Amino acid sequence: MRRFFLCLLVAFLSLSVFISPKAPLAAPYYEGKVVKIVVGYKPGGGYDRMARILAKHIPKHIPGKPSVLIENIEGAGSIIGANQVYNIAKPDGLTLGTFNRALPFAQLIKLEGVRFDMTKFSWIGSTGVEGTVLTIRSDLPYKTFDDLRKAKEPIILGTSGAGVSDYHFPTLLKELLGLNVKLIIYPSSADTMLAVERKEVDGRAGSYSSMKPFIDRGLVHPVIRGRVSEKGIEHLPVNEDLTTDKKAKAIFTMFSAADLIGRPYVAPPGTPIEVMSILREAFVKATKDPELQEDAKKNKMEVEYISHEEILKIINFTFNQPEDIVKEFSKYIKF
DSSP states (O other): OHHHHHHHHHHHHHHHHHHSOOOOOOOOTTTTOEEEEEESSOTTSHHHHHHHHHHHHGGGGSTTOOEEEEEEOOOGGGHHHHHHHHHTSOSSSSEEEEOOTTHHHHHHTTOTTOOOOGGGSEEEEESOOOOEEEEEETTSSOOSHHHHHHOSSOEEEEESOTTSHHHHHHHHHHHHHOOOEEEEEOSSHHHHHHHHHTTSSSEEEEEHHHHHHHHHHTSEEEEEEOSOOOTTOTTSOBGGGGOOOHHHHHHHHHHHHHHHHOSEEEEOTTOOHHHHHHHHHHHHHHHTOHHHHHHHHHTTOOOOOEEHHHHHHHHHHHHTSOHHHHHHHTTTOOO
């Protein structure tokens, strides 16, 4: 009897080799999925251009190679887009966001309408620092910042509205260095540069990468920068070096914290750590991808990976400033 059952067991095991399905290997999490990058601005600006370059190249560095699409959600200096990523998007790694690098300031000054905590986003990283410059039309007689300070008539600058660098930077130059400027608001950065082309305004401030195509064309030239430098603007005077007032220097330094954040990328709070690990690893590889680097250069942009840890250090530095400096800072930084 024992021999009968032993033979039966051997026969069953032999048969199972042919009839038992092999356990399938788990498919990559992102296989067959679509990732959306929410850009807090209209198409055409620096944040949008960088996001589209990233969307083109990052899929090949994500296991499963998902499709990556762009969704532009403009408004309130990109606060609306950031609110959506923070509060509405599912924390599943399928919605990412890139927004105004100055948004930590909106939280710092307790701006109404801010419904996010910058420290609680699931941070991915940044595509690099962004030095801010003030540029003036090349056909005007103002060749240096000192020329601007001596100007008898107001310098008319275009801006895409409160909350962004092309508004904040000249405002601080006006309030802390006495520059005689007048700001005219346009719907977007693209519209602002069109106004420069039409000679409706004398110039515009902005990130060096956004202004570089117009600088290279000879339409405008840079005359002053913030603390953060990039290749090509090292020679420019630095705003905080042109004042002896300690509080003014501190405010200029705070403002430069945003430039160190550059062009940030986040996922919603609570995104699982294993998903964040996939995204962060892919982001690092994408920013170092020669093909992405080449596309960035064609768009007059430089890409340099900044880690999520480094960005959080900068944000915490901003949030831990003395109360009197924050109070003074909030007089000039608007959204």
